[in-house]
Amino acid sequence: MQNGYNSNIIPPANNEPTIIKTDVGSKNGQEKCPRCGSTDISTNTNNGKLRCNFCRHEFEPEKVSGMVEDISKLQGQVMGSGATDIVADTNEVLTFKCSSCGAEVVIDTASLSQARCHWCRNTLSVNEQIPNGSIPDVVLPFNINKETAKLEIEKFVGKRKFFAHPKFKEEFTTENIMGVYFPYMIVDVNAHANFIGEGEHQTRKYFRGSGSNQKAYFDADLYHVEREFDLAISGLSVESSLDKLNNIALDKTNNVINAIMPFDVENSVKYNANYLKGYTSEKRDTNIDQLRTIVDTEAKDIARFTANETLKEYDRGVAWSNEQLNVKGQQWKAAYLPVWLYSYQQVNKDKKILHYVAVNARTKETMGSVPIHMPKLIGVSFIVEILGIIAMFLVDFDYSFLFLLSGIIYFLIMFIRYRNANARHTYEIDTKKNITNLRKVDNFIKSEKGLTNSTMNGANNKRVNGETSTSKIFDSFTGQNISNSVINSVTNSSSIASFIKDNIEKGGKE
Numbered sequence: 036m037q038n039g040y041n042s043n044i045i046p047p048a049n050n051e052p053t054i055i056k057t058d059v060g061s062k063n064g065q066e067k068c069p070r071c072g073s074t075d076i077s078t079n080t081n082n083g084k085l086r087c088n089f090c091r092h093e094f095e096p097e098k099v100s101g102m103v104e105d106i107s108k109l110q111g112q113v114m115g116s117g118a119t120d121i122v123a124d125t126n127e128v129l130t131f132k133c134s135s136c137g138a139e140v141v142i143d144t145a146s147l148s149q150a151r152c153h154w155c156r157n158t159l160s161v162n163e164q165i166p167n168g169s170i171p172d173v174v175l176p177f178n179i180n181k182e183t184a185k186l187e188i189e190k191f192v193g194k195r196k197f198f199a200h201p202k203f204k205e206e207f208t209t210e211n212i213m214g215v216y217f218p219y220m221i222v223d224v225n226a227h228a229n230f231i232g233e234g235e236h237q238t239r240k241y242f243r244g245s246g247s248n249q250k251a252y253f254d255a256d257l258y259h260v261e262r263e264f265d266l267a268i269s270g271l272s273v274e275s276s277l278d279k280l281n282n283i284a285l286d287k288t289n290n291v292i293n294a295i296m297p298f299d300v301e302n303s304v305k306y307n308a309n310y311l312k313g314y315t316s317e318k319r320d321t322n323i324d325q326l327r328t329i330v331d332t333e334a335k336d337i338a339r340f341t342a343n344e345t346l347k348e349y350d351r352g353v354a355w356s357n358e359q360l361n362v363k364g365q366q367w368k369a370a371y372l373p374v375w376l377y378s379y380q381q382v383n384k385d386k387k388i389l390h391y392v393a394v395n396a397r398t399k400e401t402m403g404s405v406p407i408h409m410p411k412l413i414g415v416s417f418i419v420e421i422l423g424i425i426a427m428f429l430v431d432f433d434y435s436f437l438f439l440l441s442g443i444i445y446f447l448i449m450f451i452r453y454r455n456a457n458a459r460h461t462y463e464i465d466t467k468k469n470i471t472n473l474r475k476v477d478n479f480i481k482s483e484k485g486l487t488n489s490t491m492n493g494a495n496n497k498r499v500n501g502e503t504s505t506s507k508i509f510d511s512f513t514g515q516n517i518s519n520s521v522i523n524s525v526t527n528s529s530s531i532a533s534f535i536k537d538n539i540e541k542g543g544k545e
């Protein structure tokens with residue numbers, strides 16, 4: 036980073052937050068089908084609507100009312116009543132009188148939001164919010180059924196059978212996959228962004244020298260660049276359980292659950308316990324204050340990538356010296372979002388790793404981690420290495436020394452393809468946003484000749500600050516610091532390093 040770099044996020048004025056009651060009209064107790072009076076109501080996964088399981092009557096989903104719809108008008112802190120701070124000494128056990136037979140029914144809201152009356156078998160629900168994090172403002176219903184999710188998981192694992200651990204191959208079955216509602220915060224942000232810096236546009240690329248001494252040179256035009264705009268971000272989603280926020284956990288592959296975002300959160304509906312019937316759910320255990328830094332950092336990354344859409348002519352990059360995000364308003368909603376989850380515990384001596392394969396139960400987006408049979412992968416990588424060394428002597432190629440790395444590169448590509456340690460939610464691109472009042476300054480400074488770097492020195496416009504470093508995760512899995520040292524130090528040509536990195540990233544996709 037160059038000297039004088041200045042970056043800040045100005046939070047909204049510190050007034051009392053506006054709390055919008057989202058459980059208006061919600062009732063605890065029995066909810067009866069208006070047509071037949073049954074209380075056996077659950078989600079129809081073909082369309083995500085609630086349905087009476089007795090007479091098949093379908094309920095029209097209810098939307099939460101009172102939240103700010105036009106994000107560009109959002110001021111200060113706004114939150115749904117289901118997103119307010121968790122109160123530690125909340126009484127989590129509720130006792131109801133069954134309205135059909137008069138019996139007492141106890142529901143421990145720490146783990147359940149529904150219970151059946153032992154005597155008359157009617158279902159009783161908790162729909163009114165209690166401050167223990169168990170009742171969110173909204174829920175996004177499952178609309179991918181279990182059979183479809185099973186197929187997606189089998190397809191994903193099927194493509195990764197060759198190097199899969201034999202014990203895993205033997206034990207793999209999708210019979211025990213679970214439908215889980217994980218807790219998230221859905222955040223809207225109204226902000227003003229201001230970026231100031233310098234950008235470079237390539238005008239010429241040429242070569243000097245010959246044979247192995249040939250070298251590439253670049254000419255470029257340097258500009259003073261400014262971008263200032265209003266930015267409305269809608270539906271940014273972040274995990275709100277401490278466990279899932281830990282994306283670099285060593286004992287479980289949480290990052291694959293992170294990677295199946297985004298969800299179509301705009302289709303979320305008002306919370307109703309009947310949506311949870313047949314699924315498990317995990318309670319929220321964080322408050323907005325704990326998530327604020329993550330949200331602010333991600334909002335700023337989104338602003339930077341939004342600016343990039345107006346910077347296409349700066350093909351060598353832009354080096355911002357000043358980045359400012361002035362947050363005028365923020366709106367928070369607590370949500371349950373639906374995930375189909377396969378999990379497998381790999382035990383290797385005293386080390387345990389929980390591998391997940393997760394399916395977004397709205398979009399079918401699937402990501403996972405498959406345990407690797409290391410002796411086989413190392414063996415095949417070794418053969419690739421030998422072939423690479425032979426190829427080095429046979430092929431006339433400027434960077435033929437790269438063949439020396441072929442075994443390691445093969446190992447890395449396969450490792451990432453099976454374990455997906457670098458998978459994450461690319462929120463900086465995927466989040467919905469709207470940009471208005473764009474002000475652009477592009478002032479020519481000078482032409483530069485004979486540059487040796489293919490990209491601008493100090494360019495920082497593609498930086499993602501909220502990203503957990505790929506190599507850090509990778510190294511934590513392997514227990515060795517090899518990924519970056521292999522990729523960066525052996526090759527000092529940045530274009531080759533990025534070629535390898537690109538291919539490793541491609542290897543992990545699908």
Ligand SMILES: [Zn+2]
Nearest residue numbers: 068071087090
């Ligand atoms: Zn009915």
Ligand SMILES: [Zn+2]
Nearest residue numbers: 133136152155
């Ligand atoms: Zn009863």
